[in-house]
Amino acid sequence: xxxxxxxxxxxxxxxxxxxxxxxxxxxxxxxxxxxxxxxxxxxxxxxxxxxxxxxxxxxxxxxxxxxxxxxxxxxxxxxxxxxxxxxxxxxxxxxxxxxxxxxxxxxxxxxxxxxxxxxxxxxxxxxxxxxxxxxxxxxxxxxxxxxxxxxxxxxxxxxxxxxxxxxxxxxxxxxxxxxxxxxxxxxxxxxxxxxxxxxxxxxxxxxxxxxxxxxxxxxxxxxxxxxxxxxxxxxxxxxxxxxxxxxxxxxxxxxxxxxxxxxxxxxxxxxxxxxxxxxxxxxxxxxxxxxxxxxxxxxxxxxxxxxxxxxxxxxxxxxxxxxxxxxxxxxxxxxxxxxxxxxxxxxxx
Ligand code: AMP
Ligand code: MG
Numbered sequence: 002x003x004x005x006x007x008x009x010x011x012x013x014x015x016x017x018x019x020x021x022x023x024x025x026x027x028x029x030x031x032x033x034x035x036x037x038x039x040x041x042x043x044x045x046x047x048x049x050x051x052x053x054x055x056x057x058x059x060x061x062x063x064x065x066x067x068x069x070x071x072x073x074x075x076x077x078x079x080x081x082x083x084x085x086x087x088x089x090x091x092x093x094x095x096x097x098x099x100x101x102x103x104x105x106x107x108x109x110x111x112x113x114x115x116x117x118x119x120x121x122x123x124x125x126x127x128x129x130x131x132x133x134x135x136x137x138x139x140x141x142x143x144x145x146x147x148x149x150x151x152x153x154x155x156x157x158x159x160x161x162x163x164x165x166x167x168x169x170x171x172x173x174x175x176x177x178x179x180x181x182x183x184x185x186x187x188x189x190x191x192x193x194x195x196x197x198x199x200x201x202x203x204x205x206x207x208x209x210x211x212x213x214x215x216x217x218x219x220x221x222x223x224x225x226x227x228x229x230x231x232x233x234x235x236x237x238x239x240x241x242x243x244x245x246x247x248x249x250x251x252x253x254x255x256x257x258x259x260x261x262x263x264x265x266x267x268x269x270x271x272x273x274x275x276x277x278x279x280x281x282x283x284x285x286x287x288x289x290x291x292x293x294x295x296x297x298x299x300x301x302x303x304x305x306x307x308x309x310x311x312x313x314x315x316x317x318x319x320x321x322x323x324x325x326x327x328x329x330x331x332x333x334x335x336x337x338x339x340x341x342x343x344x345x346x347x348x349x350x
């Protein structure tokens with residue numbers, strides 16, 4: 002199949018293009034589209050055949066549920082058994098935006114979309130193109146991140162094409178994703194509500210609205226070994242092709258340790274990459290040194306992380322060392338993705 006890539010910039014062409022994209026989805030096809038978090042791979046959430054196609058195109062195990070993207074609150078009421086007060090409050094505060102809520106599903110949603118579960122994950126994105134596309138597609142778009150399973154989520158259209166060219170009907174190119182990390186996921190069927198994936202809507206922000214919210218430390222701290230909470234968590238996500246290790250400790254100890262490792266790898270003729278910050282970048286003699294920005298700017302790290310992981314793959318990097326991110330809020334989301342990419346390998350120095 003030929004994948005049509007269409008850059009969306011002019012108001013004029015936009016409407017017709019989005020209508021075309023919507024028609025593809027209504028007819029059971031797949032369209033990748035920009036959102037403020039990462040690019041999504043969209044299909045009709047109410048059509049079991051579309052969801053099966055999404056799993057196939059991604060090479061994703063079919064017990065890993067999809068997030069249903071909606072554009073208004075009426076759509077939420079249609080796909081869940083009931084809209085609890087907690088969901089109304091969170092929607093009021095954070096939708097449209099980077100928050101996904103897990104609720105009990107209604108009969109309208111096929112099990113193919115929810116990976117066999119009785120619950121459904123729902124999000125209303127804030128990106129204008131995403132909202133227009135969801136409306137044009139009938140109002141219910143199942144969309145995981147638009148990468149091949151195991152690759153970093155795509156933050157720009159060319160990355161979607163790298164992974165899915167020839168496998169889907171269309172890619173809407175809306176430029177770079179503004180946030181760069183996937184949505185926060187909160188499970189509202191749990192008592193108290195539980196964060197399953199940290200993101201830009203932080204635990205603190207959710208607690209201000211809901212009171213108690215469970216937030217498992219193992220989501221963003223090195224110590225793992227616990228059973229995964231969300232179905233998708235058992236899979237190694239976001240993995241670069243090279244071996245990635247996170248090095249944690251005082252800045253000087255970290256730069257020293259990584260420096261020695263780089264020298265050793267150089268002797269072994271291994272191509273190396275480093276994920277550093279502006280403050281430390283020039284201390285590293287790596288083949289592909291990369292900074293995620295200022296140490297204090299977690300949003301910049303979130304925005305750049307997946308691009309950097311893909312650049313390592315493109316350059317054929319074999320050994321990657323990353324500084325760790327131990328702050329609160331968005332730092333925790335960055336650390337969560339880094340831990341997944343590293344398969345939870347952390348060295349404390
Ligand atoms: P992605 O679409 O790639 O951002 O991944 C979506 C993730 O949302 C899945 O891997 C699951 O971890 C989570 N998820 C989706 N639906 C549910 C659900 N019904 N219950 C729990 N977690 C879910
Ligand atoms: Mg994903």
